[in-house]
Every structure is written in structure tokens, then in C-alpha cells.
Amino acid sequence: MTGTELIWRIAGGSGDGIDSTSQSFTKALMRAGLHVFTHRHYPSRIRGGHTYVEVRAAEHEVKSRGDGYNFLLALGDSFARNPQDEAYYGNEEAKPLSENLDDLREGGVIVYDEGLLDESEIDDFDQRVEDNDWHVYPMDLRGIAREHGREIMRNTAGVAVTAALLGMETDPFEELMSDNMGGDILEDNLTVLEEAYQQTAELEHTHELEAPTAEPHDDQQVLLNGSNALAYGAIDEGCRFIAGYPMTPWTDVFTIMSQHLPELGGISEQVEDEIAAAALAIGASHAGAKAMSGSSGGGFALMSEPLGLAEMTETPLVLVEAMRAGPSTGMPTKPEQADLEHVLYTSQGDSNRVVFAPGNVAECYDQAREAFRVAYEYQIPAVIVIDQKLSGEMTNVPESHFDREPNPDLGSTLTEEEIAEAPHHASGKFNRFQHDPENGVSPRSIPGQEGGRYLASGNEHTPQGHISEDPDNRVAQTDRRLRKLDAIREDLDSTDLDRQTAYGPDDADYGILVWGSQQPTVEEAVDRLNDDGHSVKALGVSDLMPYPKQDVTEFLESVEECLVVEMNASAQFRGLTQKELGRFGEKLTSLLKYNGNPFEPGEIVEGFDVQVNGGSEPPTAQVRLEPATGD
Amino acid sequence: MSKSFSAIGSAAQDEEIDREVFTPGIEPQATWCPGCGDFGVLKALKGAMPEVGRTPDETLLVTGIGCSGKLSSYFESYGVHSIHGRSLPVARAAKLANPGLEVIAAGGDGDGYGIGGNHFMHTARENHDMTYIVFNNEIFGLTKGQTSPTSPKGHKSKTQPHGSAKDPIRPLSMALTAGASYVARTAAVNPRQATEILTEAIEHDGFAHIDFLTQCPTWNKDAKQYVPYTDVQQSDEFDFDVSDRREAAEMMHETEDKLYEGEVLTGRFYVDEDRRSYGEEKRSTGEMPEDPLAEQYFDDDYDWERSYDLLDVHK
Ligand SMILES: Cc1ncc(C[n+]2csc(CCOP(=O)(O)OP(=O)(O)O)c2C)c(N)n1
Ligand code: SF4
Numbered sequence: 001m002t003g004t005e006l007i008w009r010i011a012g013g014s015g016d017g018i019d020s021t022s023q024s025f026t027k028a029l030m031r032a033g034l035h036v037f038t039h040r041h042y043p044s045r046i047r048g049g050h051t052y053v054e055v056r057a058a059e060h061e062v063k064s065r066g067d068g069y070n071f072l073l074a075l076g077d078s079f080a081r082n083p084q085d086e087a088y089y090g091n092e093e094a095k096p097l098s099e100n101l102d103d104l105r106e107g108g109v110i111v112y113d114e115g116l117l118d119e120s121e122i123d124d125f126d127q128r129v130e131d132n133d134w135h136v137y138p139m140d141l142r143g144i145a146r147e148h149g150r151e152i153m154r155n156t157a158g159v160a161v162t163a164a165l166l167g168m169e170t171d172p173f174e175e176l177m178s179d180n181m182g183g184d185i186l187e188d189n190l191t192v193l194e195e196a197y198q199q200t201a202e203l204e205h206t207h208e209l210e211a212p213t214a215e216p217h218d219d220q221q222v223l224l225n226g227s228n229a230l231a232y233g234a235i236d237e238g239c240r241f242i243a244g245y246p247m248t249p250w251t252d253v254f255t256i257m258s259q260h261l262p263e264l265g266g267i268s269e270q271v272e273d274e275i276a277a278a279a280l281a282i283g284a285s286h287a288g289a290k291a292m293s294g295s296s297g298g299g300f301a302l303m304s305e306p307l308g309l310a311e312m313t314e315t316p317l318v319l320v321e322a323m324r325a326g327p328s329t330g331m332p333t334k335p336e337q338a339d340l341e342h343v344l345y346t347s348q349g350d351s352n353r354v355v356f357a358p359g360n361v362a363e364c365y366d367q368a369r370e371a372f373r374v375a376y377e378y379q380i381p382a383v384i385v386i387d388q389k390l391s392g393e394m395t396n397v398p399e400s401h402f403d404r405e406p407n408p409d410l411g412s413t414l415t416e417e418e419i420a421e422a423p424h425h426a427s428g429k430f431n432r433f434q435h436d437p438e439n440g441v442s443p444r445s446i447p448g449q450e451g452g453r454y455l456a457s458g459n460e461h462t463p464q465g466h467i468s469e470d471p472d473n474r475v476a477q478t479d480r481r482l483r484k485l486d487a488i489r490e491d492l493d494s495t496d497l498d499r500q501t502a503y504g505p506d507d508a509d510y511g512i513l514v515w516g517s518q519q520p521t522v523e524e525a526v527d528r529l530n531d532d533g534h535s536v537k538a539l540g541v542s543d544l545m546p547y548p549k550q551d552v553t554e555f556l557e558s559v560e561e562c563l564v565v566e567m568n569a570s571a572q573f574r575g576l577t578q579k580e581l582g583r584f585g586e587k588l589t590s591l592l593k594y595n596g597n598p599f600e601p602g603e604i605v606e607g608f609d610v611q612v613n614g615g616s617e618p619p620t621a622q623v624r625l626e627p628a629t630g631d
Numbered sequence: 632m633s634k635s636f637s638a639i640g641s642a643a644q645d646e647e648i649d650r651e652v653f654t655p656g657i658e659p660q661a662t663w664c665p666g667c668g669d670f671g672v673l674k675a676l677k678g679a680m681p682e683v684g685r686t687p688d689e690t691l692l693v694t695g696i697g698c699s700g701k702l703s704s705y706f707e708s709y710g711v712h713s714i715h716g717r718s719l720p721v722a723r724a725a726k727l728a729n730p731g732l733e734v735i736a737a738g739g740d741g742d743g744y745g746i747g748g749n750h751f752m753h754t755a756r757e758n759h760d761m762t763y764i765v766f767n768n769e770i771f772g773l774t775k776g777q778t779s780p781t782s783p784k785g786h787k788s789k790t791q792p793h794g795s796a797k798d799p800i801r802p803l804s805m806a807l808t809a810g811a812s813y814v815a816r817t818a819a820v821n822p823r824q825a826t827e828i829l830t831e832a833i834e835h836d837g838f839a840h841i842d843f844l845t846q847c848p849t850w851n852k853d854a855k856q857y858v859p860y861t862d863v864q865q866s867d868e869f870d871f872d873v874s875d876r877r878e879a880a881e882m883m884h885e886t887e888d889k890l891y892e893g894e895v896l897t898g899r900f901y902v903d904e905d906r907r908s909y910g911e912e913k914r915s916t917g918e919m920p921e922d923p924l925a926e927q928y929f930d931d932d933y934d935w936e937r938s939y940d941l942l943d944v945h946k
Pocket of ligand 2: 663668846849
């Protein structure tokens with residue numbers, strides 16, 4: 001597939017506009033009919049420091065980052081050139097060039113800004129160029145930008161050079177610029193674009209790489225990341241209240257919701273801490289709104305007690321946990337899937353909640369909707385788990401995926417007319433917890449409704465809401481609360497959505513089990529393995545609680561062996577699977593990665609290869625294989 | 632629109648409200664110790680509600696955890712008995728979601744000034760339109776008599792056997808500094824004033840903080856610790872302007888010092904009628920909907936926008 005895909009990496013300093021430039025570039029490719037996928041790498045630093053975005057584009061569907069890349073646009077780190085910064089960080093000038101060479105494929109193309117970078121500063125540059133058959137184009141991007149506009153427009157010059165070298169037209173870029181800017185800025189950018197394109201067209205090209213081409217997409221496509229899709233799912237499910245406190249990468253969801261909610265008649269609150277944030281969401285939900293909050297690992301830890309309050313008072317609540325590498329503040333800008341057990345088991349007591357882990361951008365939308373639906377229907381907290389990878393990566397999704405009706409329904413909630421008919425105490429107080437024994441849920445009233453008053457207590461309480469330590473009542477209440485999960489499992493199984501995503505041939509011998517953001521990468525690996533003559537299928541698991549025992553059992557029974565792929569060191573998902581199913585230990589081998597970077601499909605292919613060929617050596621130094629245990 | 636929220640605010644005009652409607656019919660007997668000051672808060676609150684003209688169905692009482700937190704069990708209204716120190720964030724979101732509700736939060740001094748101190752500061756700062764009652768008995772009651780943030784310096788307890796080395800917190804000054812627009816202190820031993828102040832606080836359009844002195848005969852043996860008290864508004868000795876921040880601040884300092892010298896001063900210490908409540912501020916910047924959020928969900932004709940219409944920027 002390598003020949004038909006472009007993987008373009010734009011590298012420079014944080015704050016140099018890498019993000020927005022790559023986004024426009026990606027959109028232009030999408031508009032040209034290609035499938036696109038972006039991977040974002042950035043340090044925990046606001047300005048300066050090395051950062052890159054990779055844009056993968058192909059005629060066929062691309063689900064993950066590729067293995068390595070084939071076009072480098074190295075923009076100088078303009079902030080590192082600030083003399084003051086140099087004093088702090090040393091001279092980082094050559095970094096956008098030197099830092100990225102390891103992953104550049106053979107025959108790849110390098111464009112660098114000779115106004116800001118100098119290849120002679122890299123000792124073995126020429127040798128490596130020769131060894132790898134790289135094609136190098138030093139361009140004075142900054143010079144062009146300065147002469148025809150402003151220095152900041154060197155990104156535009158870089159895009160123009162890319163387009164010229166890959167045989168692309170400039171029209172889509174011009175179109176996008178006109179969409180996003182106006183006046184002199186637009187004029188100058190267009191001039192810079194034109195000038196850089198012309199200069200490059202006049203050069204002698206030594207490389208063979210060309211931009212892939214495609215027929216226009218059948219459907220209108222939109223370019224979204226996981227945070228955005230999740231936020232849109234929440235909005236469509238009627239969420240109009242959000243409370244939060246910033247923490248990477250949860251901040252993305254929080255920001256997007258905050259930007260939209262006021263316009264949609266909703267409310268967003270940035271509050272003093274995460275305990276407050278979750279408590280506010282509970283307060284708003286209790287008072288009759290669809291509400292959510294969320295955080296990343298450390299902030300989610302603070303939400304542990306409010307989470308329990310929602311469980312005990314049976315207040316619907318949706319929380320997002322956008323994982324990053326831990327423990328503690330860990331690696332703020334790096335993905336990991338190591339908070340699984342934290343999310344499943346945090347909070348005291350025999351508690352339960354619903355936990356969903358979407359596997360790709362489109363699923364972020366679907367699972368957010370489901371999380372709200374289930375939380376409000378069953379009066380239970382629902383947690384949507386994503387990670388830094390899924391939260392920030394962008395891909396094209398057909399617009400039609402979002403063409404669905406909003407659902408503002410508050411779930412198991414009564415109107416005043418219904419309250420009047422509902423059971424009340426002798427004193428006239430509403431019997432809030434007069435439970436329907438089947439699914440454990442009894443409809444609630446909303447403060448302000450006539451005749452609906454009741455006490456929602458975090459202490460154990462009777463069906464009437466009185467605080468109680470009566471042993472019989474305690475057992476009955478605990479059992480009922482736990483029983484909700486069975487009802488939810490049945491409910492989820494009966495929906496049209498394929499909750500667990502099966503991939504590959506049904507009758508394959510080998511299985512790969514995966515959860516969350518690594519799902520698409522695994523799918524790509526499965527394609528490659530089957531192309532290579534193996535017989536492999538995958539199951540991407542989205543429901544973590546209640547666990548889809550039947551789906552996973554069927555899957556595991558149908559394969560001889562299974563690789564469990566996840567981004568953590570303690571094989572948490574494999575542990576969960578063995579705990580829930582009580583067997584299959586002898587079939588499950590873990591493939592683990594926890595160096596701060598998500599899997600590349602090739603690493604999964606290699607890991608599989610080592611496993612199948614009987615080896616136990618890890619495919620690379622950064623990936624670990626943990627053999628099956630036998631139960 | 633369905634009738635679901637139509638009741639809010641209408642009862643006041645229609646009929647007299649009897650304080651007895653705030654007494655639960657078949658609730659268990661209060662489990663507070665005989666002589667506990669918490670009875671006084673309950674009584675004052677029941678007295679204030681008819682004055683305000685609010686019905687139990689229009690009222691949401693959110694409490695924390697502690698003896699004080701049990702208030703919501705013995706008061707007939709909508710209630711949330713939440714978690715230790717967190718009544719304020721629960722309460723203020725309920726108010727934002729449904730501004731028509733009369734929202735009251737309550738808890739102890741450990742609950743409100745200790746574990747919930749951060750929320751106290753920020754809720755006051757935002758000036759939410761709600762009332763906050765802190766049962767100040769200078770002790771942790773429910774957990775059996777440990778030192779609290781308002782215990783006097785040198786106070787000995789099982790967890791501070793050598794006597795507390797900390798100065799007590801200054802709740803009135805804290806509320807003022809943080810931004811509360813109504814600050815008062817009253818005492819359970821003074822039910823008439825307590826009822827009056829509660830009425831005023833609930834009617835106040837902004838964050839009303841009441842440091843409510845409640846004796847704990849079980850752990851603070853001197854059940855008469857707040858007697859005699861002086862009402863600063865009734866006494867000729869104190870002449871200050873409750874709407875003047877500086878004068879109020881000075882008066883609060885004096886009050887807070889004197890409490891531990893045995894002179895109990897109560898009354899209104901700061902009243903700012905002009906400051907807009909948080910909800911109004913938010914509405915003025917376009918961050919709050921004109922229609923109560925909670926009502927939207929019950930309005931069959933409400934026009935729910937969908938994300939599909941936001942997709943243009945992503946194309
Ligand atoms: C997070 C948490 N920490 C500790 C407790 C235990 N606890 C319950 S009530 C209380 C103190 C109560 O003191 P105060 O707030 O002054 O109220 P009082 O009982 O005196 O009315 C404590 C520490 C708890 N419930 N939750
Ligand atoms: S311990 Fe103190 S505060 Fe608690 S009920 Fe008894 S007297 Fe009241």
C-alpha cells in the first residue's frame with residue numbers, strides 16, 4: 001500500500017501554527033476525495049519545543065497512523081530562535097529536521113526551511129540521505145513569506161512547496177484560505193502560496209513520490225477528532241449543561257462544549273476543581289437537565305466520591321475520562337490506556353456504573369449518545385473513556401453519520417400529571433424509590449414539580465427515601481442497584497448498534513482483542529496480516545461495564561489463540577476479560593505498549609508474527625509481549 | 632408546554648403557607664441529641680419559609696454530611712443529602728439549571744469551612760442567588776467531637792490532645808472577602824432573630840451566608856456558650872453601615888475576636904442590594920438561557936438543535 005499513500009509530516013515548534021496548517025492541508029486532501037487521518041505529537045510545553053503532525057492520506061480508507069512516513073516538511077522552530085529562549089533551552093534550530101529522520105521511509109522527501117534550519121549542523125546528514133535515497137529540497141520559506149507577506153506565512157509557503165513537489169493543484173488550498181480568512185491577510189497568503197509554488201515548480205525534481213488521487217467521495221465528508229465527535233453526540237442527546245476544570249486531554253471536550261452550549265440554550269461552568277465539577281453535574285441533573293462533566297486521570301480521581309453520590313442517589317450522570325499516561329500527572333500530552341481499572345472500580349462500596357470506550361472517531365459520537373441514553377434511562381452514572389490519541393486525532397467521517405434526530409428525553413422522569421398518579425407516602429410525599437422490580441429503576445420527579453418532593457440521600461435509604469440502616473432494606477437496595485447492570489446489558493444487546501466491532505473473516509483462526517483507541521490500528525494490522533496469508537480477525541470491545549460476556553466468549557471460543565492489544569504495562573483489559581469470563585487465560589497473550597506513543601500497525605503485525613512463530617521476543621524494544629498464563 | 636414547572640413561584644401569590652407543611656408527616660424522629668442547637672435551625676427555617684412565601688415543592692434543600700447534614704431529613708421539601716463539604720456545588724448547579732427554585736444549602740463548620748472551604752470561597756465569589764446556612768458549633772459533632780476549623784485556639788480533643796495550635800477561621804470575613812452579598816450571624820438560642828435573618832437571607836437576591844451558632848451539648852459541654860448574645864442591630868453600642876464594606880469588615884473582625892472572649896454578637900453584618908447575582912451576570916453575557924434550562928426538557932415544542940447543523944466548519 002505504501003506506493004499509494006502519502007504520509008506528510010509537518011514539524012516545527014509548538015505555537016508555530018503547525019496544528020492549523022496541518023488541518024487545512026488535511027481538509028484539502030479530504031475535499032480532493034482522499035481518506036485522511038492525522039496523528040499529533042506534541043510536548044508538554046506551550047511555545048517552542050519540538051512538535052509534529054502527521055497527515056496520512058490514501059485513496060482507500062485509512063484508520064490509523066502508518067508505519068513511518070514519506071514526506072517531511074521541516075519548519076524552523078521560530079521560538080527557539082528567540083535569544084531569550086536559547087538561554088533557557090539551548091539552540092534547537094536543527095531539531096525539526098534531525099528529530100524526525102528516524103521514521104522517514106526510504107525514498108522519502110525532505111523539505112526544510114533553509115532560512116531557519118541548517119543541514120550542515122547534523123553530522124551524518126549526507127550519509128543518511130544517500131543510504132536512504134532521500135530527496136532533499138532546501139527552500140527559503142521564511143524569505144518567501146517575508147518578501148510577499150509576513151514571516152508567519154512560511155507555513156503557507158511550506159504547503160505550496162509540498163503541493164508543487166507532489167504534483168497537486170493549488171485550487172483546494174486557495175479555496176480553504178478564502179473560507180477562513182479575508183482582506184490583506186488572505187491576499188498576502190495567496191501571493192505567498194503562488195510564489196512558493198512557482199519557485200518549486202521551476203526546480204528539478206528528483207523524487208518519485210506523488211500525491212495519491214481519488215474519485216470524489218460518495219458522501220459529503222467532515223473532518224473531526226474524537227473530542228469533537230463526542231461533544232456532538234452529547235449535544236444531540238440533549239446535553240445542555242457541562243461543568244469542568246481543565247486537564248489535558250479532557251480540556252478539548254470541555255472547550256468544544258463550552259463554545260457551543262450557550263448558543264444552544266445551555267450552560268457551561270468552569271469551576272474550582274473536579275470535585276465541584278462532578279457535583280455540579282449532579283446538581284444540574286438532579287434539577288432536570290442533561291448534564292456532564294469529565295476529566296483526565298488525576299481529576300477523575302477527585303470525582304470518585306461524587307460518582308458514588310450519583311450511584312447512591314440514582315442521579316443520571318455522564319462523565320468523560322480522557323486518559324493520558326500516569327501515574328500522578330504522568331505524561332500530560334501522551335496517550336495511555338492505563339486508567340481502565342481506575343474507571344471501573346473507583347469509588348467506595350458495592351458500586352456500579354456504565355463504562356463505554358469508543359474505538360474510533362465515529363464511535364465517539366455513537367457512544368456519547370448511548371452513554372446519555374443509558375444514564376438517564378437507568379438513573380446511573382455512565383463514563384465514556386477515551387484517551388489522548390482518540391481525543392486529538394482527526395479523520396474523515398461521512399456527514400450522514402450525524403444526520404440523526406436529537407433526543408432531549410430525560411429518561412425515567414415523570415411529568416406533573418404522572419406524579420399525581422404515582423405512589424405517595426401517607427403524608428403526601430412522593431415515593432421516589434418505589435422501584436419496579438424488573439430493571440430496578442423507578443421514575444423520578446424533578447425539584448419544582450408539584451407533589452414530587454423527596455429526599456435524595458447518599459446514605460442508604462428506604463424506598464421512600466428515608467435514611468436507613470435496616471439490614472433487610474440494605475440487602476434489597478444493594479441487590480437492586482447491582483441488578484440494573486443486567487437490565488442494561490439486555491438493553492444494549494437489543495439495540496441496532498453493533499456494540500462490539502467485529503473485523504476480519506468470521507472463520508479466522510487467530511483473534512486479536514482490543515479496546516478503545518487502538519481498535520482502528522488493529523483493524524489495519526488485521527488487513528495486512530490477512531493479505532500476507534494469515535487468518536486473523538479482531539474484536540474491538542466498547543462496553544467495559546457491563547461487560548459483553550457473550551460476545552467475547554463467542555469470539556474467543558472461535559479462535560485458537562488471541563492477542564490482546566492495549567497501551568498499558570499491566571494488561572488491564574486482559575485482566576478484566578479473564579475476571580469476567582473466568583477462563584481463556586491459556587489463549588490470551590498480551591501485546592503491550594506504554595512508552596507514550598500509540599501502536600503503529602506494523603508493531604502489531606510484528607508482535608503477531610513473533611507470537612505465531614513461537615517466539616517471545618518483543619517486536620521492538622518499546623513493545624512488550626506477555627505470554628498466556630493458563631488459568 | 633406541559634404543566635411540569637408551572638407551579639414554581641405561583642403559590643406565594645395564591646395562598647398563605649403554613650409552617651407546618653414543612654414538617655414531614657411520617658419521617659423518623661430527629662436523631663439529634665437533646666438540647667442540640669440544630670433543632671433551632673430547623674425551627675427557624677420552618678418559620679422563615681411561609682414568610683418568604685415558598686412551598687415545599689418549590690424549595691430545594693441541599694445538605695452536606697454531619698449532624699447538620701441531617702437537616703434535609705427533617706425538613707419537608709425537595710432535598711439532597713449529598714457528601715461531606717459538597718452541598719454548595721450541587722446546590723448552585725440546581726439553581727443554574729432551574730432558577731425558579733428556592734435553593735438553600737446547609738452544613739456544619741467542618742463541612743462548610745473545612746473540607747468544603749474551597750467551594751465556600753468560590754460560591755460566594757460567584758454570588759449565586761441562594762442561601763447558605765453553616766451550623767457553627769465549633770466542633771465536629773457526628774464524628775464525635777474532634778477539633779473543627781472554628782474551635783478556639785488551644786481547644787483539646789482526642790485528635791488534638793495538646794490543644795489546637797491553630798487560630799479559628801473567620802467565617803464572616805471570609806464570606807465578605809470572597810464576595811458574598813449578604814453576611815449574617817445568628818444563633819439557635821435566639822429563634823426570633825434567626826427566623827428574621829433567614830427570611831431576609833432567602834429573599835436576598837444573591838449569595839447569603841449565615842454563620843448559625845448552634846450549641847453542641849454533647850461535645851462542647853458548655854451548652855450555654857452563646858448566651859448571652861447581643862444583636863448588633865438592636866444595640867446602641869454598635870453603629871456601622873451594613874452596606875459599607877469597610878465598616879462591615881471592621882465589625883466582623885470585632886465580632887470574630889469577641890466570640891472567643893465570651894461576647895456573642897449576632898445580626899446582619901453586610902448587605903449589598905446592588906450586586907447582581909451570578910445568574911443575572913451570566914444571562915447578561917449570553918451564557919445563560921432566558922428559559923430555565925430544566926423547562927426546556929418538558930417543553931414539547933422546544934426546538935432542539937442538532938450537531939448536524941454545526942458541521943459546516945468541518946467540511
Ligand atoms: C470525605 C469525608 N471525610 C470525612 C467524613 C466523616 N465526617 C462525617 S461528618 C464529619 C464532620 C462533621 O462536623 P461538622 O461539619 O462540623 O458538622 P456537625 O456534625 O458538627 O454538625 C466528618 C469528618 C466524611 N463523611 N466524608
Ligand atoms: S453531637 Fe452535637 S451537634 Fe450532633 S446532634 Fe448531638 S448535640 Fe447536636
